[in-house]
Amino acid sequence: MALTKYVADFVLGLRFEGIPEPVRRQAAEHMLDGYGLALSAHAEKGHAIMRRYAERVSCAQEVAVFGTSLRSSAELAALTNGLAMHAMDYDDTQLSTNPDSVYGLLTHPTTPVLGAASAIAELVGASGRDLLTAYVAGVEVACRTSDASNPRHYQKGFHSTGTFGAIGAVAAAGKLLKLSHDQLLQALGIAAALSGGYRENFGTMTKPLHAGKAAEAGVFAARLAAEGFTAARNILEAKRGMYSASSDGYEPSRIDGRLGAPFFFEDPGISIKPYPSGSLSHPGQDAVLELVNEHDVHSDDVEKAIAGTNSAMPNALIYAQPQTALEAKFSFPYFLAIAILHRKVGIEEFRDDVVLGSEVQELMKRCSHVVDPEIDARGFQHMDTRITIRLKGGRVLERVESFATGHPRKPMSRGQLEAKFFECAELAIDRNQAQLAAEMILAIDDVEHVGKLHEMLAG
Incomplete structure (x- = not known):
């Protein structure tokens, strides 16, 4: 199967109306979780270092860095916000359909995807519906491509949030930029070249950097492809491509014909973390x-x-x-x-x-x-x-x-989700501001301009 082409077909073909209502609801809840986490890292040392770096090097003032008054390029915002979402190790976790998967877990999908999608959505003046659709597309791609990987990917030491997270991030960014089919194929190739992350960095500031770099890679690759930059159009399945190089191949049955059928949010599901730890x-x-x-x-x-x-x-x-x-x-x-x-x-x-x-x-x-x-x-x-x-x-x-609170078999209540959001958000913004932001995120498909939401997330 021409796997990279299949991924591009799915991303460009997905419409808001084609997303089942329960998936839209879950997506909004996971976006609430992600946005809250972007605010939670305000006092984290690693994020403070990244903010100082962004302040020094940022020239373009395109989009918001959450929890601050800083505006930066979309790439730098995706990096900084993506790092923030993973800094607490409190972000959502993909379950695996592969019984041979190590731990039964794979990526943290929201962090790289929302990090990239939120930046591009603000950049292009997208609506909440546009953002949600791109986010669902990106999460689906990140989860299915990761799920199809050989367990050797993780065993070799790769951090899949940094690798397949970049593939999901570029899918979301490319959809929001309205790339052509050929441009998206090449954007996927560029993002794969920029992806990375190694498990040896667990327990250091660089683990969340993997997620931030994946978000940045998605934005950078999509914008570069829009300008005509080229890459291999078959990067996922090629003999010298991503799966062969990092995973000793992949399992076609876990991705061929599986994108959106059903959505990963539906089966096997994505867990929301109840604790800020592994x-x-x-x-x-x-x-x-x-x-x-x-x-x-x-x-x-x-x-x-x-x-x-x-x-x-x-x-x-x-x-x-x-x-x-x-x-x-x-x-x-x-x-x-x-x-x-x-x-x-x-x-x-x-x-x-x-x-x-x-x-x-x-x-x-x-x-x-x-x-x-x-x-x-x-x-x-x-x-x-x-x-x-x-x-x-x-x-x-x-x-x-066997299952933690937040697992699809033991889901959080709306009250628990909101309590977690406020625990995180109030580290950077006040309660009234956080309440208004939460209401907008949970009704994201009614938001006319994502930039208005992001104004509520400024520190």
């Missing part, structure tokens, strides 16, 4: 919070707290005694300790001073992440976690959780 831990975080709150567990009561998972998870949740907030996002001992101490796990729990607190550092020594043989036998695609809390009096509390 999503592999989230079923376990649900479980420990339930146990701690149900049984009134205090740190002094705990002899040992254990998270038992499959044998793949320790390769991603790599820190036993984290010393920074970024490291803590990939540490099961930290999740256990902070849940016991604070009885909640939100943005405030991932600050350097909190991570370095004497109580949490001491309690982490009594917390561990181990391989549970029974869970491991179920396969890597399952995120089941067994939480065991051994109390000093001899009592043992235990719970196994």
Whole structure:
């Protein structure tokens, strides 16, 4: 199959009216999540560095950098806003249809796609309907291309949000720029050349940079192709193309004829994160919070707290005694300790001073992440976690959780979605402004000019 051509056909052929109403609703909710996250990173060190850089080098004042008064080129805004959306590691997560997929998870689709689409939408004066349609197209492309990749892509060390996220980003940007079919084929080739990201950077400021660079690549590639810049027109399926080079090939049955049939939002779904940390831990975080709150567990009561998972998870949740907030996002001992101490796990729990607190550092020594043989036998695609809390009096509390809050099988309520948005947005704008922005995003198809929405997101 001419896969790259099929992707371009789908993107250019998608119409707002062709998107089922439940998918439109879910898309608006995920856009709410993404826009909120763009505001949440206001106090993050990595985002502060990127903002300072943008202020120094920005010449064109084309579009907004969210949470600030800064305007920059569409490319630089996509980079800065995309980085911000991933800075907290709080953004949505694609599920996999591949039973051999490592962890059963793939990309964070909204961050690169919305980072690119929001910038181009403001640049061209697009409506909310235009933005939503391009966003759905981009998310679908990012998810399906990632889902079709051989598991070797992740095992080799690639961060799929930075690789296939760029393909989704250019799909959305190209649709909003109204590229011709040939221009979009070449834009896909350009974006693939610019894509990248390596898992070794997890736990550093560069992990969210992968997402920002994917958003930037989408904007840059689409604008370059519009000017006549050329690239290979078959970059996805070519013998020396993206899949062969990064994944040792791909599984055609997971993408051929599958774009929008059904939409990935419908099946298998995309999870919204309940905690600002690595999503592999989230079923376990649900479980420990339930146990701690149900049984009134205090740190002094705990002899040992254990998270038992499959044998793949320790390769991603790599820190036993984290010393920074970024490291803590990939540490099961930290999740256990902070849940016991604070009885909640939100943005405030991932600050350097909190991570370095004497109580949490001491309690982490009594917390561990181990391989549970029974869970491991179920396969890597399952995120089941067994939480065991051994109390000093001899009592043992235990719970196994398979799905976290925000998973399609355990969805967030509208109230939970809005609460998360306000938790994030109020780090950069006031409550009234955030409320108005939320109302506009959730009714995005009624917004005449995306620029008006972005005015509400300025700091």
